[in-house]
Amino acid sequence: MRVLLVRAVWVLLICAVQNSTAVAQDHDPLVRLDPTVRHAVAVMLDSARQAGLPTAPIESKVFEGLSKKVHSRRILAAARNVYESLRLARAALGKDASTDELTAGAGALRVGVTTAELANLARGQREKLLTVPLVVLADLVTRGVPRDTASQTIFQLWQRGAGDDDFYGLWRGVERDIVSGTAPGVALLARAREIPSRVPPQGTPPASGTRPE
């Protein structure tokens, strides 16, 4: 009787240990990388955390590579590029940049916006978040607006106090114009002229998209 009970307990323990091991392995998709690359990615993620950089874009690039069944070495190279763009975004946007601003800035850098252009934007109003302007800037370039035209226009709107709604409205308008056949750069310049200056009179509290204290 006692022997049977002991055997049953052993079986239960083995099942529990196997189950938890399987859960741990499932939990980390990085186990599918080759061990050397996995270690390098882990170090990269640690470095990003240490530097206050968001790790999600790096992990997403690794997941993308795994999904596309790309060789581990190539995944590592792509992840390094993302890490590097985040690092450059931090250098351009400053140490106070939020995680989302860094992610958006890195995205803008990857479509060809320069660090100087990012830094230019960051030197503007720092009481508002740059996330939306950076997202819109990256998308405009992706849609074929010449990089310098997009960058200068977004910078000018930013300087004139444009808010998130202005940038979204601009983006929607340009998208519609491009679909209906207008040249991307022309569409952007025309739509940007419709946005009035929103620089608030002195002493007025900042509007939406305000940078948290």
Next chain:
Amino acid sequence: MSDDMDRLDPYVEWIATEARRPVSIDPAARQRLLDAIRAEPAPQRSGRVLAWLVEPRRFVLPPIAAAALAAGLVGIGILGGSTINRDGRQSTERPPADVASPRLPDSARAVKFVLIAPQAARVAVVGDFNGWDAAATPAVREKDGTWSTYIPLRPGRYVYSFVVDGTHFVSDPAAPIAPDDGYGQKNSVVVVAGAVS
């Protein structure tokens, strides 16, 4: 052709007659068959281990031991079950990675992804928003060969692709193309705008 049919008639008639004639069976035949089956020895299970395994026995457990066993089984069930969500997805799947894109302060909205692929057996959408997991967001086929799915996304910019038949990554023909993905394939970009007042 009809002459041949006429010549065959008597033969067919003979077969039919034979088939219709009642067959007489000895009334004791059934009993003899059953007796013969009973006389056969029962099939023997070979091997002591097998005999030990199938041998019926009483199994007595004190209540405390029974409770411990039951608790253990429930624990295993919970450990196993904890990996499955109510919607059938593994909770250990990659986190929904809208975090990979800049999140903007607004509520999520359902974005429709559409691909026309009449020849495809299955289509899924992968991207920054679901950890590039092809099992996470399958598309549904409509009658005309269009595949579509809705994905709730927060405002932001997302890179994505369609996966056709589990292996082919296809960019969205209706969306702008993202710059090189680093893997030699083209992805698409979607921007989800926040509310415009």
